[in-house]
Every structure is written in structure tokens, then in C-alpha cells.
Amino acid sequence: MKKFALLLASAAAAFAGPLAAQDFAITNATVAIGDGSDPVENATVVVRGGRVVAAGTGVAVPAGVQTIDGAGSWVTPGLVASVTSLGLWDVGAVSESNDTNAGNSPFSAALDASPAINPNSQHILVHRAAGVTRAASVTMPSSSIFGGQGSIIDLGADMNPITRARAFQVVTLGESGGRLAGGSRASSHALFRNALREANQFGEDARIPGMASRPAEQRTGDDLPIDPRLADNQTERGDDSLLTRFDAAALVPVVRGEQQLYVMVERASDILATLALKRDFPRLDMVLVGASEGWLVAREIAAANVPVIADGLDDLPTNFEELASTQSNIGRMVKAGVRVAINAAAMENPRNLNQYAGNLVALSRVPGADGLSWGQAFATITSVPAQISGLSGRAGMLTPGGMGDVVMWDGDPLEVGSMPTRVFIDGVEQPLENHQSRLKDRYRDLDTSDLPKGYDW
């Protein structure tokens, strides 16, 4: 019986045609909107044409819309993971399968993750089954202080993962930035300022359109424009230029504030030095990544209106730039008015985002610690990272007109052990099978009396 059921399931996975958006409503569920509010019981979520129509109590299910009984379930927006390497690697230590770093590349800022993203990567499948529906994926600084341009992706079971290509540039300005720049933070700042100066000049001379990518919103990944900055141009450049032509071109939208700049920094003084860059480059649209000592300068971060993608539970002096790290970092920054998302890069797997958020709730009951309410904590893995990713009001929140990224859970999504039972992306129900689930099916028992395990599939 078990084998028969599995056969059907795998056949469905193998032969299903293109997945289509469904109109559906989930009723009687505990619903978390994702906007920072507390979850509400006995609520309804309605999705039509791939978009959220309504969510909350007192919502009527339109006639003709399929109804799913959500009794005992939680329903939330899909989780938004930032920053990640999803789609960029298969096995971490198998270098030929790993596109997360390009230490030997002649390029840095020009690197564009979007053509390297593999939507069939097992990690995308595994994280989809864990309720992550959108992510920011990017290569990390390795040949220079610039890491390249990250993509906002969805984790849907189709070959069009890119929601927005070249959404942001990454630079590292802390300890690692100093090492990559030749051995000192002073060098990383000089290198950074020079790069923006060159980009500024180059952009004007070459009449390079600044926009990182157009149009801002794409329904699918097949209408991506060619990066206009890579078009040929004849502009001469000064003989003191350090950047390659493409790297300079890639930084044009950064210096013009048309592409976000994710700045990796941890130490309080590095954070202030980063915020101070706005004096010389007022159009920079910055996001801090890491910021383990952010609580020491939380007021300054809030005043600069710079959001933070913060390491969730770092509490060790892993190096000299994180001496003040504490699990209360996020709670204290939020209290000071900073918009904070949890950094998915600071954990084993981005699928632990909800566990980290749950721990921030736990801190609210520890004397002397600063934690978050449930709603605030859930927002750090949904609406806030969505907003930082340029998906404000469209993802990470069950709001009318938003993307139909909806997850049904078997319990409180912030509690360890809760898992999705159904996942929808853009209103399309997603398969939750993957390498791990297939191994689970095969080894549910160890019976090899009839045939070897190799025949159990």
C-alpha cells in the first residue's frame, strides 16, 4: 500500500504538466499576516489569479473558489530569506558544484548571480518544503571587496527563478574587507571610494543608463533585459583606473542610488564609518548586513534610516569585530526604530530562519535581554526582508494584491519542528518532494527481504 502511494506520488511529480495558479481559500486557520501583527485565529485567506485577495477574520469566500479547511493549521506568507546562496551550489565542499565565490575571477562588482541560479538545486527544493518562497541570492566578496550583484528569486518548481535580477550590489568593509583590500580597513575604504569615483566618472562619460534592471517587476524570468551596462561603448578612461570596464559600469547604478548596496559590517565603528559614506555619496541606498554590534549604535542606524539584515543569534566574540555581539542585538535595534530582517547567511541553512525568529521571542522572557513579540519576530523573516528586497507590499505579507505566496503549517511556524503541509508560490501549489524526502521514503523501514533498497523508489 505504501509503495503504491509512493508510486503515484512520484509519477505525479515526473509527469505533471506546467503548474497553474489556482483560485483557493483557506478557512478556519490561524493566520499570521506578516506585517508585525499577532496571529489571528479562525481566519481566512483568499487567493485568486496568483494574488492574495483577502486575509483575516470576517472574510467571505467568493463563490466558486475551492475551499481548503485550515482547521488546526497556521497560514502565513512564504518566508523570505536574505541573504542566501540558494541556487548557487550543490555541495559546499565540492568546488566544481559551488558558484558562491569567484576568488579567481578578473571581475567582482560585475558578477551577476542571475545566470548562475539553478532552480533545480536540491537546496531550493529543500527550502521550498521548509516554507521559504522568496530569497535573495548572491555571490560573496572574494576577489575584491565587491561581491557582485544579487538576484531576488522565487523557489517555485519551474525554470524561471528570477524575480528581479541585479537587485543589489554587495561590498564588505569590515575585517574581511580590510583583508581583501590588501590588509587594512583603511585600504578597503580607499578602494571603495575610488571605485565609486570611477563609476561616477565612467557613467557620465559613457552615458550608461543607471538602472540596475528594468522593469522592476517581472512576472517570469524569460523577459529579462540584457544588462544595458554591458553594451559596447567607446569611452576612454583615465590611466589611473583600477576597476575593469565592466566592474566600473556595474557600480554606476550604485553610486546613483538606483541599485541597493548591501554593506557587510559587524563592528560598531565600522557601522558608523559606513553610515558616514552618505556624506560623500548621498545617493547611496544602503543596507547593513551582519551588524553584530549594531545595538551599540542603534540610534544612529535608525536616524540614517538604513535597514539591517542582522545575524540572528550571534552571541560570541567570533572575531575582534564582534566583541559586543549578543542575541539581544536585534531586539535592541528594533526597539530603537531600526528595520531589521534576520540574516539567513548566519545559520546552517536558511530553513532555520523560523527557529531563529522563535528564539528572539524567547528572549522577551529573559531578564535583561531584549527580544521581540511574536508578530515582530515573524516580520523579520517575512515582510521586512521582502521590503528590503524591493518587494514591499508584494511579498512577505498577506495583503490584497500581494503575491500568492502562501504556506500552510502543521503548527506555530516559529516553533521548532513545525513544517509546511502545503506551499503556494504565485498561487501555484508547489511539490514538496526532494532528495531528502525520497531518502526518507526509502528508509522508512530497513526491510530488504524481497529486494535491495535500490529497487525501492
Add this chain to the structure above:
Amino acid sequence: MARYLKTPLTALGLIAAAALAGCSTTGTDSDTASASTPMTADGKAPYASTYKPYPGRPTALVGATIYDGRGQRIDNGTVLFRDGKVVAVGDASLATTGYDRIDGAGKFVTPGVIDIHSHLGDYPTPSVDAHSDGNEATSPMTPEVWAEHSVWPQDPGFTRALANGGVTALQILPGSANLTGGRSVTLKNVSSRTVQGMKFPGAPYGMKMACGENPKRVYGGRGRMPSTRMGNFAVNRQMWLDAQAYDGKKRDLGKETLKGVLDGDILIHNHCYRADEMALVMDMAKEMGYKVTAFHHAVEAYKIGDLLRENDVCSAIWADWYGFKMEAYDGILENAAFLRQAGACVVIHSDDANGIQRLNQEAAKAQAAGRRVGIDIPDAEVVGWFTYNAAKAMGIEDMTGSLEAGKMADVVLWNGDPLSVYSRPEKVWVDGALMFDAMDRKRRPVSDFELGQPGEGDVK
């Protein structure tokens, strides 16, 4: 810095260390050496434990839900301890006269958490090269090194493990760069100026071994043996043959440790990921006359739960790590549940200075994965995965790991269900001494390293 695509350094064996030789410890009053290592002139084991329990009050925890670590749950229970030892564990009818009563209503009590796989102290924070003391990666066989000679007692990680994880005892292992990495040391998680002041009195030594990718990569990459898995086995088997021939006449630090293993005094903790490789290691142990006590990491243990049960080998595992290296590609969340279903021993371990703060949560994740496939494992049993089972695989289960009369009063009072993400340790006792109290900001250790630094004494 963000651990982008964090790969466990120790699991990859990318870090290097040093240490030397000696012997095993026993009780504080009468330290004796194992047969495998001579004692010092004063009749003590070399580098003997100097740990002494700190003073404590006779304490009665009343009204809490108690998990005793051995599968028993008592609602509205009572735990009594005094003079460092558990006196009684029972229901509300236990008399508490003469004890300080602590109201545990709505709270939970467990034995102290035990991590069987830690590198605190030998890979301490800050994680600078000068602190990289966990792998003596200059030879594939270094049975002569002892992890305790690398442990920095000021590692701030010990304090986080205590306050956030309720960890009262832990085994510090050499890394996995080498096939034979050296002796481990079991510590009380009590702040001390010296490693001897942390050594768990009477704990047997362990010896770290590693199979698979790490040793063959580290040494093959240098053009020397082993460069293959078959090379791994050849080097190991020859090592055991040479150890069998050791007559003990001339001291040999490495051979003393290997002899200790062959004599059953030193427990083998074997880093191994793949099922097929674990099966081969168990046969090597039979061939050479030793026993593997636990496979560590063991992400594919679920494929051979029957073999592990038959050979009485524990699997010390993560809940969900996978994919960071080829031999971790088949990691699944159901590993613990499938092992338990097969009747094999499960231990949840950390191998990580962050993960050690959340062993309870990792166990809860593994439990939930079982529940989803119809394997219901009671909470009281799951608590044993990070208490009693760890103690058993470390050879200290007669002293700690469960709440039973006469055992060390290593106790955690949680402010809620320890298998919930929303709960944290409120108080932690080691040998009946209150070493952490969330309600008293001074009742927490602060490492020398953190004095005068931003955030000194913070809740962390």
C-alpha cells in the same frame, strides 16, 4: 561576520592544533591512572582533575514538570538535592523540610545538558589562527596528543553553553583532520583558571577517530598517505597492528592511548558520515579487537540502524545539517527517529559553539520529523538524547546524565518546556552549586577575555 554558506570548519578539518600525552582520571579524592598510562610519582594520574564542587544550598524544586533523562516524566514533581548530590526525585508528596524551596510551577526540570561533541577551548573564540588548537594536522595518526593540552579555559563559549544551553558537562574532542586525532577530555562546564579545574572527575578518556573525506583530503593533498578511503583503512589497520605489539616497556605516548582503547579503558568516538563506511569501521573494530562507542555526525546512520543496534554503537548527530560536503549529501531530518525506531542509540550533539546553546531545540526538531512520519517519541525520551544518552556514550552515566538519587546534582530549571523554542534555562546547578541564574545578573561567568570589553556581563 556572517557565516555565509557556513561550512563547519571542524567537520571539514580545515584547522590545526597541538597537544601531548599522559593518562586518565578518576575521583577527586583518589585519582588513579588507567592501566595504559603510568601515574606520576605522587600516585596521581598526570594532569589530574582538580575540580571541586562549589558550595550549594539544600534545594527542593517543587511543582515543576520533571524529565529525569531516562524516559520518565513526573508532573507536579519534586527534585531534592544537597551536598552536591540528588537526594530524591518524586511527586508532590516528597517532604522538603530542611531544603530551600524553589517554586517550579509552569516550569520544567531536566538533568544538566551534556554535549558529547564540542571543540570549545580547543577552537575557542575569538576564532583567530593563534587559537586554532584542535587538529594536529601534521600526521594522519596522532594518538599521542591530548585535547586537554589545547583547551583554553577562558573560551567565552563555555559561558554561553551554560547560560543559553544549560550545558553542565561536555566532551572536547580533537578535530577530524586525522584518522586518529588524539585523546578527548570530558569537562564540567564550570569556569576555572585551569583545564585541570574543569576536568570531570572520574570520566574515562575518549579517543577521536575520523573516516572519510577529511583525512584523505588533508594528507592526499600533500602527496602522502592516505589519499583514498582504502588508504584510510590501510593506515588505521596497520596502526592497530602496531599497537597490539606494544609491550609497554618503553613509554610511547601514542601507543599508551591505543593500548587503552584495546583494553577498553578509552572510548572510541569516530567521526563518520556514510553508512557504508560506518559498516566497514565496525568490522575493522572487530578485526582489531576494539569497540566503537559512538559514531559522530553519522548523517547516514538511518540507513543502518539495525547494524548500529546489533553492534551497540551510538550515533551522535545533528538534527538537520546536510549538504556542506559530499559525504553529508544524504542527511535527512528523520535520522534520529529512524535510528530510534530501529532500536539504536541516539545522541544529539553540536560540534559547534552556537549549536551547543540549542541542543534541546535540535532534539525537538528531530522528534518532530519522526512525528510527521508516524514515529511518536515521548518528550521524556527525547530529553535523554541530550542528557542520559550522551552521558552513557561518554562513560559517565553512573555519575550524571539523569536525575536519580545519589547522582551528581547537575540540574537545569527551564522557564518552559525544554523542547520548545520559547524556553530558556532559568537556573543551572552543577554538583548542586548554582552556577547560572537568569534572575540574578551577577550569577553568570564572564571570561577574562571579555572583561572591559563592550558588552561585558551582558545577557548574551
